[in-house]
Amino acid sequence: MQDIVKAVHSWMIDAGEQIKESLNREDLLIETKSGRKDLVTEMDKATQDYLIDQIMAYDPAAKILGEENGLDQLADLSGRVFIIDPIDGTMNFVLEKENFCIMIAIYEEGKGRFGFVYNVMKDEFLWGGPEIGVFNNGKEIKAPKNIALSEGLVGLNSPMLIHNRHHETDISDRSLGIRMTGCAGVELIALVKGQRAAYVSHLAPWDYAPGGVLLETLGLKMANISGEPLSLSGRELFVGGTPQAFDELMELMHQ
Amino acid sequence: MQDIVKAVHSWMIDAGEQIKESLNREDLLIETKSGRKDLVTEMDKATQDYLIDQIMAYDPAAKILGEENGLDQLADLSGRVFIIDPIDGTMNFVLEKENFCIMIAIYEEGKGRFGFVYNVMKDEFLWGGPEIGVFNNGKEIKAPKNIALSEGLVGLNSPMLIHNRHHETDISDRSLGIRMTGCAGVELIALVKGQRAAYVSHLAPWDYAPGGVLLETLGLKMANISGEPLSLSGRELFVGGTPQAFDELMELMHQ
CATH class of the missing domain: 3.30.540.10 (Fructose-1,6-Bisphosphatase, subunit A, domain 1)
Structure with missing residues (x-):
C-alpha cells in the first residue's frame, strides 16, 4: 500500500x-x-x-x-x-x-x-x-460485467419515483428491481461490486467523489443528468452505472 | 433451547x-x-x-x-x-x-x-x-420502541410508490424515509429490531409467517389491508408496524 x-x-x-x-x-x-x-x-x-x-x-x-x-x-x-x-x-x-x-x-x-x-x-x-x-x-x-438495465437492480430514492421528473418509473420497469438503501456509499459499493446496473440520486460532491473514483477506475460511468462531468460543486443529479446501463439511462431520462 | x-x-x-x-x-x-x-x-x-x-x-x-x-x-x-x-x-x-x-x-x-x-x-x-x-x-x-410513522423508516416496494393505490406517497412523506431491500425477511428483521416503523408489501404466507411470529411475540402488529388477520392462504397486502405506526397506516391507507 x-x-x-x-x-x-x-x-x-x-x-x-x-x-x-x-x-x-x-x-x-x-x-x-x-x-x-x-x-x-x-x-x-x-x-x-x-x-x-x-x-x-x-x-x-x-x-x-x-x-x-x-x-x-x-x-x-x-x-x-x-x-x-x-x-x-x-x-x-x-x-x-x-x-x-x-x-x-x-x-x-x-x-x-x-x-x-x-x-x-x-x-x-x-x-x-x-x-x-x-x-x-x-x-x-475486477470490473463488474457490463450488464444492461434489464439485467440488473437500480438504486433510486422515493421522491424520484413519486415525482417521476426524469422517467424514473420507466427505469423501474425496465430494470430487474429498485433498491433504496438511504446511503450513497452503500449504493456505490454495490455498483462497484456488480450488484447494481445503475444508481441515480441527487448528490453532493462528498457523496459521489469517493465512490466515483472507484467507479471510473473500473470503467463504470458517471455524469450529471446532462451527461457532463460532475462539477464537485453543489448538489447535482448523479447518474452512474455500467457503460451499457449508463447509456440507456441517458436515453430514457431524456426521452 | x-x-x-x-x-x-x-x-x-x-x-x-x-x-x-x-x-x-x-x-x-x-x-x-x-x-x-x-x-x-x-x-x-x-x-x-x-x-x-x-x-x-x-x-x-x-x-x-x-x-x-x-x-x-x-x-x-x-x-x-x-x-x-x-x-x-x-x-x-x-x-x-x-x-x-x-x-x-x-x-x-x-x-x-x-x-x-x-x-x-x-x-x-x-x-x-x-x-x-x-x-x-x-x-x-426486547420489544422495539413504539415509534410513530413520522419517527421511523418504512419498507415499501417500487410498484406501490409508482401506482399509489393505497396512499403510499403519503406514507413516504410522513415517514423519515423509504427503504427497499427486496427481501421480506430483511424487512421483518429490521422491524423486529426497531430499525423500521412499518413495512407494507404484497406477500405470500411463507414471506410473512416466520417474521410474523416474531413481530407478534414482541407486541408489534400485522394484518391485511382490511385490518383482518392474515389468512396464510394466497398473496395478501401485508401491513406491519409498531402499534402506533400500524394504526396510522390503517388510517392513511383508507383515507
Missing part, C-alpha cells in the same frame, strides 16, 4: 471505532439541517474534525471539502484536495445503527486520485484509484 | 452453508416463474427439499406449506404445519449474492408457535415465539 493510502485507511478505521462506540450512547446529540429528514449528529461533526486533524498533520497544505462545519465550498480544485463525508447515511446511522459509510476522496489538480468508502458496521472497506486498482478489504476486485 | 428450536436452527444453518457454497458456481440454473422479475433457482428448490427431508424425519405427521415444488396450498391448518421459504429474496441471491433469508414458521392448530428468519450472508439469525421470546443470534431482544 502507498503511504497515503495506508495513512487514510488507518484514520478511517480509527474513526469507525469511535463511531461504533457512540452507537450505544443514549444521549447522542441529533439536530436537523435543511428539514426534518436532513439530520446531523455530533458524531458527524466530531468525525470530520478528527479526520481533518489527521489530514492537516499529514499534509498542512491540503485543502478540505467536507459535508459538515462550513467546509462545503471550495474556491478551486488546485493542489491536493481531500473530500470528506464523515458519516454518509446519517439517517441510517441514527435509526438503523448500520448501513452508513465513512468516505474520503483525494483529488490532485482536479483529478480523482484515490477513493475510500468504508461501510463501518459491515466491516467492508473499498479503496483504490487509477494508479493502483480497486480493493475490497485488501483483495483486488 | 427447546428440542424443536434446536433442530430447526441446525437444519437452517446447514442449508445456509449449502447456499453459501453455491454462490461461487457459474452454472447455477435460474428460471423465471410468473414473469422476468420472478426468479427461482435450483438452490431454492434444493434447499426446500433438504428442509422437508429434515422435517419429515423429525415429524412424519407434519404438514408443509412452501414456496417451491407445488407445495404452496394447504387444505387446512390443523395439526403442526411448517411454512417454508427456502430463499426469500431470490433476486438478491442471484444479483447481490447477499440480502436473502432462509425462513421457517411452525404453526400448531392455526396458531404461530415459532418463527425463524436467517439472513445467511450477514450471519444474522432471529428466532422465537410466544412461549420463549425472541432471540438474535442467541441473545434475547
Whole structure:
C-alpha cells in the first residue's frame, strides 16, 4: 500500500471505532439541517474534525471539502484536495445503527486520485484509484460485467419515483428491481461490486467523489443528468452505472 | 433451547452453508416463474427439499406449506404445519449474492408457535415465539420502541410508490424515509429490531409467517389491508408496524 493510502485507511478505521462506540450512547446529540429528514449528529461533526486533524498533520497544505462545519465550498480544485463525508447515511446511522459509510476522496489538480468508502458496521472497506486498482478489504476486485438495465437492480430514492421528473418509473420497469438503501456509499459499493446496473440520486460532491473514483477506475460511468462531468460543486443529479446501463439511462431520462 | 428450536436452527444453518457454497458456481440454473422479475433457482428448490427431508424425519405427521415444488396450498391448518421459504429474496441471491433469508414458521392448530428468519450472508439469525421470546443470534431482544410513522423508516416496494393505490406517497412523506431491500425477511428483521416503523408489501404466507411470529411475540402488529388477520392462504397486502405506526397506516391507507 502507498503511504497515503495506508495513512487514510488507518484514520478511517480509527474513526469507525469511535463511531461504533457512540452507537450505544443514549444521549447522542441529533439536530436537523435543511428539514426534518436532513439530520446531523455530533458524531458527524466530531468525525470530520478528527479526520481533518489527521489530514492537516499529514499534509498542512491540503485543502478540505467536507459535508459538515462550513467546509462545503471550495474556491478551486488546485493542489491536493481531500473530500470528506464523515458519516454518509446519517439517517441510517441514527435509526438503523448500520448501513452508513465513512468516505474520503483525494483529488490532485482536479483529478480523482484515490477513493475510500468504508461501510463501518459491515466491516467492508473499498479503496483504490487509477494508479493502483480497486480493493475490497485488501483483495483486488475486477470490473463488474457490463450488464444492461434489464439485467440488473437500480438504486433510486422515493421522491424520484413519486415525482417521476426524469422517467424514473420507466427505469423501474425496465430494470430487474429498485433498491433504496438511504446511503450513497452503500449504493456505490454495490455498483462497484456488480450488484447494481445503475444508481441515480441527487448528490453532493462528498457523496459521489469517493465512490466515483472507484467507479471510473473500473470503467463504470458517471455524469450529471446532462451527461457532463460532475462539477464537485453543489448538489447535482448523479447518474452512474455500467457503460451499457449508463447509456440507456441517458436515453430514457431524456426521452 | 427447546428440542424443536434446536433442530430447526441446525437444519437452517446447514442449508445456509449449502447456499453459501453455491454462490461461487457459474452454472447455477435460474428460471423465471410468473414473469422476468420472478426468479427461482435450483438452490431454492434444493434447499426446500433438504428442509422437508429434515422435517419429515423429525415429524412424519407434519404438514408443509412452501414456496417451491407445488407445495404452496394447504387444505387446512390443523395439526403442526411448517411454512417454508427456502430463499426469500431470490433476486438478491442471484444479483447481490447477499440480502436473502432462509425462513421457517411452525404453526400448531392455526396458531404461530415459532418463527425463524436467517439472513445467511450477514450471519444474522432471529428466532422465537410466544412461549420463549425472541432471540438474535442467541441473545434475547426486547420489544422495539413504539415509534410513530413520522419517527421511523418504512419498507415499501417500487410498484406501490409508482401506482399509489393505497396512499403510499403519503406514507413516504410522513415517514423519515423509504427503504427497499427486496427481501421480506430483511424487512421483518429490521422491524423486529426497531430499525423500521412499518413495512407494507404484497406477500405470500411463507414471506410473512416466520417474521410474523416474531413481530407478534414482541407486541408489534400485522394484518391485511382490511385490518383482518392474515389468512396464510394466497398473496395478501401485508401491513406491519409498531402499534402506533400500524394504526396510522390503517388510517392513511383508507383515507
